[in-house]
Amino acid sequence: MTSASDAPEPGFRLSQLIYDTRYRSLTIQVVTFILVMAGVAWLIDNTVQNLNQLGKDFNFSFLTNRAGYDIGQQLIPYTNDNTHARAMLVGLLNTLWVSVLGCATATVIGVVVGVLRLSNNWLVSRLMTVYVETFRNIPVLLWILVSLALLTELTPAPNAYKINPATGEAAASMWLFDSIAPTNRYTAVPSIEFTHGLGAIDTPFAPISLNFLLIAAVLIGSVWLNRRVRHHAHQVQDATGVRPTTWWKSLLILVGPVVVVALALGFRLNEPELKGFNFVGGLNVSNAFVALWLGLSIYTGAFIAEIVRAGILAVSKGQTEAAFALGLRPNRTMSLVILPQALRVIVPPLISQFLNLTKNSSLAIAVGYMDLRGTLGGITLNQTGRELEAILLMMLIYLLISLTISGLMNIYNNTVKLKER
Amino acid sequence: MSDTHAQSTAFVRETMLPAKPAPVTQTGAVRWLRENLFSGPVNTALTLIGLFFVYTLVTHFYPWFRHSVWNANSMAECRAAITASFGDGATGACWAMIRERWHQFIFGFYPPELYWRPIAVFVLLFVALAPVLFTHLPRILLCFSVVYPLVAIWLLWGGSIWPVTMVAVGFVLGWLMLRLLSGVGSILAIVAAVVVPVLFWVFAVGPLDDALTSVLPLAIEPVASDRFGGFLLAITIGVGGIVMSLPLGVILALGRQSNMFLIKTFSVIFIEFIRGVPLITLLFVASLLLNYFLPPGTNFDIILRVMILVTLFAAAYIAEVIRGGLAALPRGQYEAADALGLDYWKAQRLIILPQALKISIPGIVSTFIGMFKDTTLVTFVGLFDPLKGIPDFIRADFNWKGIYWEPFIFVGTIFFILNFSMSRYSMYLERKLKRDHR
Numbered sequence: 001m002t003s004a005s006d007a008p009e010p011g012f013r014l015s016q017l018i019y020d021t022r023y024r025s026l027t028i029q030v031v032t033f034i035l036v037m038a039g040v041a042w043l044i045d046n047t048v049q050n051l052n053q054l055g056k057d058f059n060f061s062f063l064t065n066r067a068g069y070d071i072g073q074q075l076i077p078y079t080n081d082n083t084h085a086r087a088m089l090v091g092l093l094n095t096l097w098v099s100v101l102g103c104a105t106a107t108v109i110g111v112v113v114g115v116l117r118l119s120n121n122w123l124v125s126r127l128m129t130v131y132v133e134t135f136r137n138i139p140v141l142l143w144i145l146v147s148l149a150l151l152t153e154l155t156p157a158p159n160a161y162k163i164n165p166a167t168g169e170a171a172a173s174m175w176l177f178d179s180i181a182p183t184n185r186y187t188a189v190p191s192i193e194f195t196h197g198l199g200a201i202d203t204p205f206a207p208i209s210l211n212f213l214l215i216a217a218v219l220i221g222s223v224w225l226n227r228r229v230r231h232h233a234h235q236v237q238d239a240t241g242v243r244p245t246t247w248w249k250s251l252l253i254l255v256g257p258v259v260v261v262a263l264a265l266g267f268r269l270n271e272p273e274l275k276g277f278n279f280v281g282g283l284n285v286s287n288a289f290v291a292l293w294l295g296l297s298i299y300t301g302a303f304i305a306e307i308v309r310a311g312i313l314a315v316s317k318g319q320t321e322a323a324f325a326l327g328l329r330p331n332r333t334m335s336l337v338i339l340p341q342a343l344r345v346i347v348p349p350l351i352s353q354f355l356n357l358t359k360n361s362s363l364a365i366a367v368g369y370m371d372l373r374g375t376l377g378g379i380t381l382n383q384t385g386r387e388l389e390a391i392l393l394m395m396l397i398y399l400l401i402s403l404t405i406s407g408l409m410n411i412y413n414n415t416v417k418l419k420e421r
Numbered sequence: 422m423s424d425t426h427a428q429s430t431a432f433v434r435e436t437m438l439p440a441k442p443a444p445v446t447q448t449g450a451v452r453w454l455r456e457n458l459f460s461g462p463v464n465t466a467l468t469l470i471g472l473f474f475v476y477t478l479v480t481h482f483y484p485w486f487r488h489s490v491w492n493a494n495s496m497a498e499c500r501a502a503i504t505a506s507f508g509d510g511a512t513g514a515c516w517a518m519i520r521e522r523w524h525q526f527i528f529g530f531y532p533p534e535l536y537w538r539p540i541a542v543f544v545l546l547f548v549a550l551a552p553v554l555f556t557h558l559p560r561i562l563l564c565f566s567v568v569y570p571l572v573a574i575w576l577l578w579g580g581s582i583w584p585v586t587m588v589a590v591g592f593v594l595g596w597l598m599l600r601l602l603s604g605v606g607s608i609l610a611i612v613a614a615v616v617v618p619v620l621f622w623v624f625a626v627g628p629l630d631d632a633l634t635s636v637l638p639l640a641i642e643p644v645a646s647d648r649f650g651g652f653l654l655a656i657t658i659g660v661g662g663i664v665m666s667l668p669l670g671v672i673l674a675l676g677r678q679s680n681m682f683l684i685k686t687f688s689v690i691f692i693e694f695i696r697g698v699p700l701i702t703l704l705f706v707a708s709l710l711l712n713y714f715l716p717p718g719t720n721f722d723i724i725l726r727v728m729i730l731v732t733l734f735a736a737a738y739i740a741e742v743i744r745g746g747l748a749a750l751p752r753g754q755y756e757a758a759d760a761l762g763l764d765y766w767k768a769q770r771l772i773i774l775p776q777a778l779k780i781s782i783p784g785i786v787s788t789f790i791g792m793f794k795d796t797t798l799v800t801f802v803g804l805f806d807p808l809k810g811i812p813d814f815i816r817a818d819f820n821w822k823g824i825y826w827e828p829f830i831f832v833g834t835i836f837f838i839l840n841f842s843m844s845r846y847s848m849y850l851e852r853k854l855k856r857d858h859r
Contacts, residue, residue: 018608029683036687043714050713121464122457123471137840138833139794142808149825359699365801366809373701387709395698395706402697 047388060393062384063088069379071370072286076206084380091375092397098293098371099358105297106357107350110304117309128305135302140360144295148367151182151287158183161274179271181279186286188272188279195266211265218257226253288369292361300357304350311346312338344416351409355402362398372397488513491520495820518821519831525815526832529650529805535579535642539653542573546660554846570664577657580643583633587626591618646724650805652835658724659793662731666792667785669732670739671778675769677740678747688740695737700795703730708802727799735792742784746777779854786847790840807832 017027051058063085070080075093078086117128135143156172161181163170174181181188198210229249237243272282315338323333364371372394381390445451458468488507493499499515507513528536549569552562568589575585595618602610649657676688707730708723750773758768800809812828815821
């Protein structure tokens with residue numbers, strides 16, 4: 001009986017770093033690391049040299065200097081005496097605001113179009129196909145510019161709404177019961193006002209309106225109460241097999257308290273009125289904002305329509321038939337069987353479209369809307385001449401927004417994805 | 422009972438009646454209308470809304486198209502011609518502007534006597550693409566596809582032929598190293614294939630170029646980058662970006678799927694960074710910051726700078742698409758490749774990538790379409806793109822002040838045709854490459 005002896009253990013040779021699969025990956029990684037770091041060091045060294053040559057330094061203290069320029073649309077109070085950092089914040093909020101509104105509108109358009117494209121109606125499904133193909137194949141910049149051109153070229157000047165004393169009529173008339181007036185510079189819309197409101201708390205960031213806080217609190221309370229009612233209905237159904245009618249209770253709970261509080265605060269719409277050459281009273285929403293919002297929404301809406309359509313088609317017909325065989329009614333089938341499965345397919349690409357929309361909102365540059373790029377990457381950059389800092393900071397902020405959204409998406413994805421074993 | 426019945430029957434039909442035609446509501450156009458347009462109250466309402474929409478569109482735009490003017494020298498002449506033929510208050514399209522300026526939309530400010538060069542490049546593009554797109558063509562044509570980029574650069578920008586030749590010689594040197602040394606050792610061959618061309622370009626090109634130019638000055642008239650514009654610019658950046666971003670995207674995707682921690686981390690950081698920022702900020706990096714990042718005194722062409730950043734941008738997106746394709750491959754394919762004893766690169770080249778790329782075709786094409794659409798953003802770094810740069814330039818001319826819709830329609834149509842055909846081709850390719858396991 002011979003005992004198998006181990007192979008002789010040779011000493012470590014350098015060639016093993018390349019030819020031995022145990023060490024090769026380590027070698028490759030170390031070499032890559034050194035190369036990448038050398039590249040980064042080279043870039044940084046160049047930057048330092050270039051900055052020295054230009055007599056500049058790298059610091060962000062310009063953010064605390066006085067900005068000195070005005071911003072058309074501001075969600076938080078801002079004057080040109082504020083700092084560049086504050087201007088940046090206003091721009092960032094404008095970016096987020098147009099993105100959120102755009103995402104909401106695009107989703108509505110996309111869902112409607114996606115469902116209609118699957119309809120049996122020949123005409124409507126063809127129209128929707130034309131819409132989707134047209135908008136997907138033409139750059140979004142064109143749609144933004146077309147929206148702006150529509151708003152500025154085809155709408156009247158504000159004073160066209162003035163009533164001519166001779167004829168008793170105006171050249172243009174307002175929309176929706178005299179509440180909205182599109183003009184070639186802005187769209188005048190009503191603003192919300194509380195006649196005996198609670199005022200606001202001043203914080204350095206922005207004044208917080210107590211009225212809206214109160215309404216939000218009431219809404220949250222209503223939703224919680226509504227959940228309790230539905231939960232109770234479930235319990236009754238489980239115990240007796242008969243589900244009590246809840247829709248009128250839900251309606252009452254959700255709508256009633258808010259209406260009461262709003263009336264108590266003296267809610268009213270402040271309608272725009274033509275005084276002199278301009279509208280006062282309501283809100284004048286700049287055409288730049290409306291054009292950007294419209295352009296982004298209709299463009300992204302076409303993409304979302306395709307996503308919704310694919311999602312609905314991805315649920316196999318057998319699922320519907322199985323649900324019918326179980327005796328579920330069509331709308332219950334939709335909400336309990338089809339939608340949960342379709343959503344799993346729809347949501348990830350939908351969120352990535354939201355991300356695209358947010359990034360495309362930087363096309364505000366085409367219409368002169370003051371978003372993050374317009375403030376930090378535009379006027380601040382030009383005034384202070386600090387392109388390196390301004391652009392790096394701007395990229396970092398966009399990156400943070402994107403990473404936040406995609407992080408949330410991953411969490412959602414993990415909760416809805418099929419648990420496979 | 423039955424007897425009496427048989428007796429009481431007075432008449433028995435012995436021949437078949439011919440089939441009656443179906444009711445008029447169940448045949449032909451009426452049936453189609455009923456089924457497809459008016460099958461229920463909701464459907465009818467939708468049809469009516471659709472019809473109303475189409476009617477509104479047609480009544481609003483048809484007169485405008487019908488009143489088109491093709492011969493005029495300015496907006497004012499256009500308006501006068503429309504008023505003269507169709508009465509006061511009539512509006513119409515002024516296509517005369519396109520007629521007068523179409524060459525700027527297509528070629529930008531490229532010298533008119535040299536238009537044959539971009540046209541030749543465009544035609545040759547299809548010659549170069551043909552063997553890639555249609556597999557039944559002779560494989561020898563692929564050689565031209567490989568040489569094409571350099572030919573295109575030389576024809577578009579002009580100048581001496583030697584710098585371009587030097588670049589080609591560098592690549593040939595690298596390829597030779599790879600072929601000659603692969604017998605000695607694969608790592609050595611790869612290192613030599615990278616190092617030798619770089620050394621050649623850094624040290625040998627300058628003197629060689631001077632020498633060759635003095636011996637044989639082969640040159641065509643150079644065209645500066647600021648003469649580029651319109652679709653020439655968009656297609657140059659788009660095609661250049663596509664060609665360069667695909668290999669980079671494949672490498673990044675493989676890096677992201679790699680088992681090596683550091684390589685994976687670098688790939689992820691790069692991809693997520695690029696995908697997280699808008700293209701516009703990257704274009705600003707190209708126009709404002711690249712001068713900081715490169716050695717002092719370097720200053721190279723703005724189109725090249727933009728193309729580099731567009732390539733990086735597209736590569737990150739393509740990497741994600743290909744990663745999807747790689748992840749969709751069944752685990753068994755990787756294991757089978759291992760079982761055959763193929764090394765990493767052979768397994769990728771022969772087994773994994775052909776399948777993964779096939780799955781990713783729709784995604785890759787839609788990335789390309791997206792990138793081609795995004796080339797319009799170069800207008801914000803001062804280049805003359807066909808969508809905003811050129812029309813703004815034309816509107817700055819007093820004759821064409823205030824012309825908005827015609828350029829939008831013209832440029833939009835061209836973009837639509839190009840992108841729509843690309844997406845249809847990707848559908849065709851998808852069907853052709855589909856290997857269903859029945």
